[in-house]
Each structure stands twice: as structure tokens, then as C-alpha cells.
Amino acid sequence: MDNIRIAEKFNHMAKMLEFKGENQFKTRAYTNAARTIKGLDEELQVIHKEGSIEDIPGIGKILESKIVEMLETGTFEAYEKTMDEIPAGIIEIMNIPGIGPKTARLFYEKLGVQTVDELSRAAREHRIRRLPRMGEKQEEKILRSIARQKEDKNHGRHPYVLAKEIATEIVDFLDLCPDIEKVAIAGSLRRKQDTVGDIDLIAISKEPEKAISYFTGMEKVEEVLESGTAKAAIIYPGNFHVDLRIVSRDSYGSMLQHFTGSKEHNIHLRKLAISKGYSLNEYGLTDESTGNLTKFSSEEDLYENLGLEYLPPELREDRGEVEAALRGKLPQLIERKDIKGDLHVHSTWSDGANTIEEIVDAAILRGYEYIAITDHSHSTGVANGLSDKRLLEHINAIDKLNEKYDGIRILSGTECDIRADGKLDYSNNLLEQLDIVIVAVHAGLDQDRKKMTKRIVSALENEHVDILAHPTGRKFGKRPAYDVDIEKVIATAKDNDKVLEINSSPWRLDLDDINAKRAKERGVMLAINTDTHAIDHLDNIEFGINMARRAWVEPDDVLNTKDLKQLCSKLGIPK
């Protein structure tokens, strides 16, 4: 059983315990353990074999024994027992916004409601309003929440790129409000997470009520979820939930820090404050002995006051960044300016929209030292892939272009398909003639875990291969990652000195932050590539950089931060 599945069981268990009315700190222990497990750099299976699971913070003897039970049997007794007690539909009911464990339990006990559909019916038949602390408005709210959830195909999360676009539109609009001095993006969007649950904004205003009514009164607002004197929440077209918090200028830094999160990062900081005799909230730091509140207008001041190095938002996930910042040992995160070239680009030779010349000009414009043209191979499922003959012509064409261009090196490459049996689309004889060989899986994605893993591993064992592209194959809104033992892939990359890609396409972001961090920890080199199919895509590098930064990646960990000389020596080709 892998970490993801173990974490899911703990999360599910936490929900069930909440419903049962268990101690909230016990349920939090499960949720907390699940989150920690998801972010682990190592499989629990391995930790169990080589060390002690109990050493993981937030996991004690009891949870360790449950993890071991899962590793051995696929489940744990307490989980199965609790599953038998609680109807499956209850968890779904608790996932409706506004309905928590207490309300779900009330409906279950007083109305016998066990599924979302039964809850809908109860609301329509006005049976809810007769319950204690319930009324007409609650019935309406529940029906609206259910309707909204039904519409939503994305399980409530949106790709970063879409959310960023909407957020920018709203920020620009709020900037026009005379009662708003400044607007900033916060939440997971500011932390550059691959997908975001909602859009979180903060605004400085001396007139909070006016600012909020400006926000809730925007023309495109589909629904006002809540609207108070300090914050409001709306639904924006596309099923975007948008939260706005208003703050005074002098607490801007405190609020930005708070609303950027993550929640777990905040809790960690608040515990740290407590240990120093303070209390931390979104307005400032209160000295518990005097009651004095110090407000922070900048995040930098706040972190400094807590004795921490400034933390880039991308790191604020409580995955060790607070400890590192306390010791002054934060990584020097990679930046866009460190990128010296793009190693995954398609031209009109296969399914790209631009000629090689156009691509090279665009690369020069971006200050790159090199650019690899990596058109598709001919296997089925990939558009206009290059035959053996055309690949040779391709190499010749690039040779000629290299004579024409000064100051940039064009690398002849391929994105060679890994066929279902693990064989590559080109012979070794052909691959050998290329400057750079990317391999990737494009079809036959429903193979089982064992087959898929073996398929990719055998490709990585080919001596001519340099990079594995989009290693898990996920595409937002289309398909989840295929079933592959990513640990094995990382280990194989390490053993064979291969590079794993962080694909920067905003619909892929693959490797994601967690897997990229694992690869880095194992000493596997990464490449941040755009997989460009039209020259504008070269700028998608920004999204790949986001993932890399969230993975604690430094320039040295990335192949395409190397200068041309180092790159060529790494690829084993003449400069």
C-alpha cells in the first residue's frame, strides 16, 4: 500500500470519527497524520523496513501500528469496524459546504437521512425547519449547496492557470474601487499550488463595509455566500469561490501572512509564538504578559520578529520550512532567470505550430543559450510523428541551422514514444545520432501498475535516453496520473543517471511538487521543460518554476540551468 492510499484511509477515518462525535483532537490527529504522510519524501513501506514510522512527527505508537496493519493487510481493523457503523452516504453529506458533523448527525438521527438525495428531499419537503436550530434559510442554503456541488465536475478544485486569470480580473476590478487602497492575492494561489480550491484575496481599506459591498456587488457575482464587516465570500462564473478579507494598512503584513497560509504553516507559526510567550493572529503579535499588540505592515517584519528567515510563499506548507528558517537553512530556490534553455519543444515537423526558425528566434528573445527541438516519434496516437527517414532529415536541417545562428545552440532531439511493451520508437542506431533523447508514454495509459512501471523502467535503462517527460501522465480535467510506481521510476533514474522532467504545461505540471521533491532528495536531476507546441508556450516555464520552487528545488538541481558547456558534457555531445 502506498502513502497516498494510507493517507486517504486516515482522512476517511477522521471524517467518520467526527461524525461519531469523537474528541476533535483525536480526529485532528488522523487528519494531521494523513497530511504529513502525503508530503513524505519516502514510502512508509521503506521507512518501516529501515527505521521507525513512530519517529515521524504527529505519528505515535497507535497510528504507527495502524499503518503497519495497512502495509500488511491493506486496511486496519478500527477502520473496517467504523465503516460498518456509518452509512457511506454520510461522508458525502458532510462534504456539502455548510454541513459539518453535527448537522449531518442531526439529520441522520432525527430524519434518518443517509444520502445527499434523501437530504434534498427532506429540505424540499420542509422537514429540516422543524429541527432545533434549523429554519427556512437553512433549507434553502442546503439546496443551493447541493445544486452547486452537482454542477461541479472538478471535485471543487481548479487548475492554477485558470484561477490566476480570474483572480487577476477581480483584482483589477477591485483596484478601481475608491475605498480600496491595495489588493493582493493570498491563499494557495499565492503559494502557487498546482490546483486551488478557491481564490483568496485581501484588500486594504479604511471603509470595510463600502469595500465589501463593492465586492459583493460586482456584476458577474452569481451568489453572495456571506458578507460581513471584515470579510465576504462570493461565487464567480466558472464555479469559482472567492474569499475577500479587508484589513487596515497597519496590519497588512499580518493579514497577508495569515491569509496566504497554509493553514498548517499558520498553526506552526502560532505554536512558535505561544512558545515565546506571544499569541499570533491575522492582526499581529500579542505579548501575553502585557497584552500589547504589535501589528505588522510587512510579512518580512513578522517573520523576522518570530526569529525566522523570510519564507517564500511556495514553501509555506509545514513541510519542514519553519525548522529550516529557524536555523537559517532555507534553500536558494530556483528562479526564472536561472533557466538557460528549453529542452522540450515541438515544431511544424510534428504537431507544433511554429517552424524551427521561429522557435529559435523566440528562444533568442528569451535570452536562452540553447533550445532542443524534440518532435514526436511515429508511433500511433501521436500526431505527424517523424519516421526514421524524416528524423534523419530533421537532424540535417538542425545541423544547417546551427551554422546559420550564432549565440544559440539548437539541439537535435526527439520525444520518443515508449511503446506499450517498453520498446522505443527508434533504434539505438538512430537515437545515438541525436543530441538529446526524451522519452515519454503517450498511449496505452490503462496498463496496470506493474506493466506501466516495467515499461518506463526499461525505457530509462536505454543508454541513449536522457530525459523522461511528464512521468505520471496526468492532465487536469482529462485524466488522473496513470498507475505507476513513481518510487521505482525515481530510483531507476538515479541508478542510470537519467533526468526527470517537470513538465510546465499548466494542464500537466508533471512531476508535481511532491514527486519533484522526492526526486531531488534522491539526487535525481530535474529538467524544467515547457513541451512547447506554439512559441507562446515557452513562457509556460513560469508554471514549471512554480512546481520546482514548491519542491525546494535549487538551480543546481536542474539540467537546463547549466550553461551550454556543462549541458553538452552532461549529454555527452560535442559543444
Place this chain on the structure above:
DNA sequence: GCCGTTTTCGGCCCGACTGTTTTCAGTCG
């Protein structure tokens, strides 16, 4: 259920909004 160089018991982050509330529980951020 976890945790601890002052603690092995008694804490566990802290605040805004809603609805039905005459005083606050529940939910969410």
C-alpha cells in the same frame, strides 16, 4: 491521538459569519 530539556497530564491556533439565538454552537477560513 500526539506531545514534552521546566511537564507523562492536560493541553492541542485563533477569529469571522450565520441563523435563530436571548447568548452561542456550528462551520469555515
